[in-house]
Structures are given as C-alpha cells and as structure tokens.
Amino acid sequence: MSVLSVLLILVVAFAIWFDWNMIKPYVERQVTEKTGREFVIGGDLDVKLSLNPLVSAEGLSLANADWGTQQPMLGVDRLQFRISLLDLLAGHVVLPEVSVSQPKILLEKSADGKRNWDLKKEEKEAELPKIGKLTLDRGIVFFRDPKTKTDITAKISTDGAADAREASINVSAEGKYAGLSFAAQGQGGGVLTLTDETLPYPIKAKVEIGTTRAALDGTITGLAKLAEMDLQLDMSGEDLSALYPIVGIVIFPSPPYQISGRVLHQKSEWSMEGFSGHVGESDLGGSILFDTGGKRPMLRGDVVSKVLDLNDLKGFIGARRAPQPQDTPAEKQEKKASIEAQRDRLLPDQKFSVERLRAMDADVKFTGASIRNKDLPVEHLVSHLKIDDGLMTLDPANFAVAGGNIVSNLTINARKDVPAAEARIDVKRLQLPKLFPKVELTHGAAGVIGGSTRLKGHGESVGALLASADGKFGLVMSGGEISEMLLAALDLDAAKLIKLLFTGDKNVPVRCAVIDYDVKEGIMDSKAFVIDTEKTIVLGEGHINLAEETIKMKLSPQPKEWGFPSLRTPVHIAGTLKKPTVYPDKMLAIRIGAAVALGVLATPAAALIPLIELGTGEDANCRALIASVKQPQPAQPSRTQTKKKSNN
Incomplete structure (x- = not known):
C-alpha cells in the first residue's frame, strides 16, 4: 500500500470519526462577531462528507436586542443544508438543498422606533448563496410594535418545489393591528425572490382588520421597503372612517x-x-392619490357618484353611529347612551375629531350627479373639500335644489383645540312648487325663493357651532302665487277653509314673503317675518334657540278687506325643533266665547259680531324688506360683549 493511499485512508477516517461539535465555539464566535448578537448552537453539529456534504445543526439561536421583550430573536430546531464542494473551490457558495425545521423569528420595534433586526453592518455586503431546493417546516414569525398597538403571529411554510426561486410561501396570520383584530391568509412567490429588491414579487392574500376586509392580488417590488406596488384591491367594511388607524387616511x-x-x-x-x-x-x-412624502400626508381625489343618497352623507356632519361589532362592551354602552341622549335633538352633537383634521391635508372634488332622497328635492351636488394643517374648507358645496341652487361655503378651523367655523349660504331661484313636491296645496303655486345666511361660531360639534353662532338668516320671495286654502290653513281661518272646500281652491297673488332673523349666540330673533298677499298680510314674531333646540313663534294674520264670517286667529309654533307643536291663540276661544255669550244674552244676530273681520291689514314695504335681507349687515356684538360693555 502506497503512502498516498494510507494518507487518504487516514483523512477519510478522520472525517468519518471527527467530532464536529469541537468547532461549534469557532462557528458561534464568527457569527456573533459578524452580527453583534450572541449566536449559540445548542445541539449537535454534524457533517456527512460527499461531493455535496450534508451539514446539520440543532438548537440554533440568535439573541434579541437588549431592549427586546424576550429572547431569542431567532430560534431554529434543526437546520440542514448541502454545499457543493466544486462550486466552493471556484469561489461560489451553492446550496443544492436547504431544510429549516420549526424556525421562530421575533421581529419587534421599541417604543422609540428602534428595530431589533438592525444587526451589525459589514463593511462589504456578503453575497447571498444560491439555493436549490428549499423546505420550510412550521415556521413562525412574531411582529410587535407597541407604538402602533400591533402584535401579530404568522405561520409560514413552503410548497417544497424543486427550485427555491419557485417554491411559494404560504402564510396565515392573526393578532392585533393598530389595536384592531387582525387575520390574514396569503400566498407569495418564491422564497429567494423576497431578497431581490429589483424583481416584482407576486402576492395574493385576504386580510381582515377590525370590520375592514380586503382581497389583493398583484406584485410588490422590494417587499421589505414596499418600494413599488401594483395590486388589484377589493375592499369592504362597515365604516370608511375605520381606515384611518389602518392606512392613515381621514374619511368621515x-x-x-x-x-x-x-x-x-x-x-x-x-x-x-x-x-x-x-x-x-x-x-x-x-381616482385618488395619497402622498406621504410631505410634511403631512396629502390626499387628492376626484370622486363621482352617479346616484347619491343624501342619507349616506350623515356622517360628514357628525351624525351618531350605532354600536359596531368591533366595539368593546364599554364603547357599545357609551354609543347607546349617546344615541338615547340625541333622540329628541335635531342638530348633531358628535364631536369633531380635531387630531384627524390635523393629521393630513386634502384636496378632493366630489360630484353627486343624481340625488336620491325622499324628503328633499335635491337634484345634484358639486363640492370641493380642502384641508390644510387643520383648516378645512368646503368651497363650494353647490346643491341643485327645486330648480335653483343652494351654494355653500364652509370653513372649520381646527388648528386650535376648540374649532371655529364660518358658513356662507346663498339660496338662488328655488321654485316654490318644486320645493314642496309632496304638499298638494303648493302644486299650483308660483314663486321664486332666494336668500342668504352668514354665520360664525365655535364649538366641538355641528350642534355646538350653531349654539354659539352669530350672524343672520334670510329668505325672500317676490311676486308669485300661493294657494288660498294654504293661506287659510296658515291663518287657522276655519270659516274660510270650509267655504273653500265647497267652492274650490284658487291661487292668491303674493306681493312678497320675507323671513329675516338676526342670530346672536345661537338665538335667532325674528327681525322680519312677513307673508304679504293682496288680501292678507301674515306677520310673525318670536325666536329660535339653537342651543336648546326650541322654537317660540307667533304668526298673526291681518286681513286687508272686510270679511264675514271669519274665525281667523294668530297661530303659535312652540316646542322643540324636532317635534314642534302648532296651536291657535287664545283669541280664538275668546271670539267663539263672545259669539256664544252675545247669542245667549243679546240676540242671535249679535253673535255674528265677533266673527266680522274689519280689514285693518296694510301692505308691507316689500322693497325695503327685501333689500334688508339682500344687503350684508354689519357684525353685531354678542350678548356677552354687550354685558361687558354695560358693566364698564
């Protein structure tokens, strides 16, 4: 036997009986130095020699960061891989087979934003090995971020395809995302393409976050950094505002x-x-565009609704939301109590989310091409919403109503803790019969209504803003005709109503109708309330309290001609805005009582005296009244300011 043969036998015998555990300290030390984290091989290290030696190691672990919630960051029950010696001699690392059993990876962020996967950086980036067949068995990845209230556990496995670049990843995950329940099922592309930041990585998944559900199918390039994305997205949920904690977009x-x-x-x-x-x-x-590159995220969009139901916009003005499935028992109870407290009120008292108005900027155009609403004769809507550092403007909000337009400009300044608001509303050429399409008495009417409203206020809800509002409210109708029966009903003239039921209704020319209110600290005082026809003038007085949502008005009809018989009497409107009550003045009872008394105590003819109208009403100065509504009024001091001046 030659010396070379003996040496070869000794080398083979050494390789076969060598205890590879003896080099574990060296391997552990090298990995620890390169990563900056302690690396341990807790089990056996073994190598089976061949042209493609099989290396196996058990109980591997890589320590977590010092601030981490638990140790280790990485744990693997068993790792096996084959390495090609021929490629290694040529300077390339090729692993024909890799098998990873029950890996556990903990990825987490600290409260101040540190990431535990930021390891010690090499001066020169190492070349990743080429892998053939890859098998991943029962892998688990934990992700925790206390700042965003996220704690997710994902189970990961591969299909075990022949080529690791084609072996797809299967993922199922659950936990909490942004404090909401989270569940996902997905399938990705090849394992190794995950590390290639230039290749689009295919992904298909279904995700549920709270009440938001999404299905996505497409590609992501640079998965770790989400460098580029092209996805088909199908999304549904119970409430668009629930997207804010998920994607940071503020929606009502x-x-x-x-x-x-x-x-x-x-x-x-x-x-x-x-x-x-x-x-x-x-x-x-x-189409919408969300840009996160500026000082604040910016949302731009052009949105169209071909058929818009106005009830779907209630959330924009702060309507209360019913309890949702994802709410905690305490939240559900609070919402129920809130709805009950709002039951008898008309104005929304849901507080504005000031922090959300400050969270992003927006420039969104919205068009409602056709309006569906059973109560209001609204035809279409055009609006333009802007938000700039907490300053929200809605300019315009143009509603096509009853053949005319209601053009609004609304500003809400949420840059301070208590928002301030200003509203300008112009009513242009509303047609009376179209304004009340369900009221038969207006079908034959004619007349065009216009007016303007100017209000300023402060508060944390729509109700609070109106409760503190200063400004004016006015509507006018010049000319036209209204139903005589409607006018008699407004007058509570029972005798005329009975007569018209037999003789038939007819229209009465209208000289003018003017409603003019001064608004101070949420109280609307009637400056002028006039409905002037050729035969009768109706004068109104009283106030509306927007803070308490109460109304106290008196409408007094004054006929311009002598009339008999007549039971015309003033009408009172009182109660709440949501449930007002209408009742006749006590004068009606007095007149009826007087007629009965005179008929009993005097003669039957004397009983007719209280039923005679003397016709003392006079024409209103329509031109001056209309001009008063159309001309802007100087700002009036509030009651609080007046009291302060009087005390000085």
Whole structure:
C-alpha cells in the first residue's frame, strides 16, 4: 500500500470519526462577531462528507436586542443544508438543498422606533448563496410594535418545489393591528425572490382588520421597503372612517361600503385609479392619490357618484353611529347612551375629531350627479373639500335644489383645540312648487325663493357651532302665487277653509314673503317675518334657540278687506325643533266665547259680531324688506360683549 493511499485512508477516517461539535465555539464566535448578537448552537453539529456534504445543526439561536421583550430573536430546531464542494473551490457558495425545521423569528420595534433586526453592518455586503431546493417546516414569525398597538403571529411554510426561486410561501396570520383584530391568509412567490429588491414579487392574500376586509392580488417590488406596488384591491367594511388607524387616511363615518380598484405605489405616492363601488345606497367611482412624502400626508381625489343618497352623507356632519361589532362592551354602552341622549335633538352633537383634521391635508372634488332622497328635492351636488394643517374648507358645496341652487361655503378651523367655523349660504331661484313636491296645496303655486345666511361660531360639534353662532338668516320671495286654502290653513281661518272646500281652491297673488332673523349666540330673533298677499298680510314674531333646540313663534294674520264670517286667529309654533307643536291663540276661544255669550244674552244676530273681520291689514314695504335681507349687515356684538360693555 502506497503512502498516498494510507494518507487518504487516514483523512477519510478522520472525517468519518471527527467530532464536529469541537468547532461549534469557532462557528458561534464568527457569527456573533459578524452580527453583534450572541449566536449559540445548542445541539449537535454534524457533517456527512460527499461531493455535496450534508451539514446539520440543532438548537440554533440568535439573541434579541437588549431592549427586546424576550429572547431569542431567532430560534431554529434543526437546520440542514448541502454545499457543493466544486462550486466552493471556484469561489461560489451553492446550496443544492436547504431544510429549516420549526424556525421562530421575533421581529419587534421599541417604543422609540428602534428595530431589533438592525444587526451589525459589514463593511462589504456578503453575497447571498444560491439555493436549490428549499423546505420550510412550521415556521413562525412574531411582529410587535407597541407604538402602533400591533402584535401579530404568522405561520409560514413552503410548497417544497424543486427550485427555491419557485417554491411559494404560504402564510396565515392573526393578532392585533393598530389595536384592531387582525387575520390574514396569503400566498407569495418564491422564497429567494423576497431578497431581490429589483424583481416584482407576486402576492395574493385576504386580510381582515377590525370590520375592514380586503382581497389583493398583484406584485410588490422590494417587499421589505414596499418600494413599488401594483395590486388589484377589493375592499369592504362597515365604516370608511375605520381606515384611518389602518392606512392613515381621514374619511368621515359612513354606512357599509365596497370598493374595487387598481392600487399603484411608487416612492411616497399611493394611487387608486379608476376605482368603483358603493357606500350605503350610493355608487362611487373615480381616482385618488395619497402622498406621504410631505410634511403631512396629502390626499387628492376626484370622486363621482352617479346616484347619491343624501342619507349616506350623515356622517360628514357628525351624525351618531350605532354600536359596531368591533366595539368593546364599554364603547357599545357609551354609543347607546349617546344615541338615547340625541333622540329628541335635531342638530348633531358628535364631536369633531380635531387630531384627524390635523393629521393630513386634502384636496378632493366630489360630484353627486343624481340625488336620491325622499324628503328633499335635491337634484345634484358639486363640492370641493380642502384641508390644510387643520383648516378645512368646503368651497363650494353647490346643491341643485327645486330648480335653483343652494351654494355653500364652509370653513372649520381646527388648528386650535376648540374649532371655529364660518358658513356662507346663498339660496338662488328655488321654485316654490318644486320645493314642496309632496304638499298638494303648493302644486299650483308660483314663486321664486332666494336668500342668504352668514354665520360664525365655535364649538366641538355641528350642534355646538350653531349654539354659539352669530350672524343672520334670510329668505325672500317676490311676486308669485300661493294657494288660498294654504293661506287659510296658515291663518287657522276655519270659516274660510270650509267655504273653500265647497267652492274650490284658487291661487292668491303674493306681493312678497320675507323671513329675516338676526342670530346672536345661537338665538335667532325674528327681525322680519312677513307673508304679504293682496288680501292678507301674515306677520310673525318670536325666536329660535339653537342651543336648546326650541322654537317660540307667533304668526298673526291681518286681513286687508272686510270679511264675514271669519274665525281667523294668530297661530303659535312652540316646542322643540324636532317635534314642534302648532296651536291657535287664545283669541280664538275668546271670539267663539263672545259669539256664544252675545247669542245667549243679546240676540242671535249679535253673535255674528265677533266673527266680522274689519280689514285693518296694510301692505308691507316689500322693497325695503327685501333689500334688508339682500344687503350684508354689519357684525353685531354678542350678548356677552354687550354685558361687558354695560358693566364698564
């Protein structure tokens, strides 16, 4: 036997009987130095020699950061891989087979934003090995971020395809995201393509976060950093405002919705082109762009609803939301109590989310091409919403109503803790018969209504803003005709109503109708309330308290001609704005009582005297009244300011 043969036998014998555990300290030390974290091989280290030696190691662990919640950051029950010696001699690391059994990875952030996966950096980036077949058995990844209230556990496995670049990843996850319940099922592309930041990585998944559900199918380039994205997204949920903690986009509360579209992402921009869907009973479509690259995120959009139900916009003005399935028992009880407290009130008292108005900027155009609403004769809506560092403007909000327009400009300044608001509303050429389409007595009427409202206030809700409002409110109608029966009903003239029921209704020319209120600290005082026809003038007086939501008005008819018989009497409107009551003045009872008394005590003819109208009413100065409404009034001091001046 030659010396070379003996040496070869000794080398083989050494390799076969060598205890590879003896080099564990060296391997552990090398990995620890390169990562900056303690690396331990707790089990056996073994190598089976061949042209592709099989290396196996058990009980591997890599320590977590010092501030981490638990140790280790990485744990693997068993790792096996084959290494190609021929490729290694050529300077390339090729692993024909890799098998990882029960890996556990803990990824977490600290409260101040540190990441435990930021390891010690090498001066020169190491070249990743080429892997053939990859098997991942029962892997678990934990992700925790206390700042965003996120704690997710994901189970990961592979299909075990022949090529690791084609072996797809299967993921199932659950836990909490942004404090909401989280569940997901998904499938990704090849394992190794995850590390290639230049290749689009295919992904298909279904996700549920709270009451928000999403299905996505497409590609993500640079998965770790979400460098680029091209996804088909189908999303649905109970409330659009629930998207804020998930994606940071501020949307007003809404009814249940469903939206589909193509999501594109590059750099700091996220866009959804040509999306479509519905919110409540309204359809929705258009394009939106969300840019996170500025000082604050910016939302731009052009949204169109072909058929809009106004009830779906109640959340925009702060309507109360019913308890939702994801609410805690305490939250559900609080919402129920809030709804009960609001039951007898008309004005929304839901507080504005000031922090959300400050969280992002916006420039969104919205068009409601056709309006569906059974109570209001609204035809379409055009609006433009802007938010700039907590300053929200709605300019315009143009409603096509009853053949005319109601053009609004609203500003809410939420840069301070208590928002301040200013509203300008112009009413242009509303047609009387179209304004009350369900009231038969207005079908034959004619007349065009206009007016303006100017209000300023402060408060944390729509109700609070109006309760503190200063300004004016006015409506006018010049010319036209109204039903004589409607006028008699307004006068509570029972005798004329009975007569018209037999002779038939007819229209009465209107000289003018003017409603003019001064508003101070939420109290609307009637400056002028006049309905002037050729035969009768109706004068109103009283006030509306927006803080208490009460009304106290008196309408007094004054005929311009002698009339008999007549039971015309003043009318009182009182109670709450939501449930007002209408009742006749006590004068009616006095007149009836006087007629009965005279008929009993005097003669039957004398009983007719209280039923005679003397016709003392006079024409109103319509031109001056209308001019008063149309001309802007100087700002009046509030009651608080007046009291302060009087005390000085």
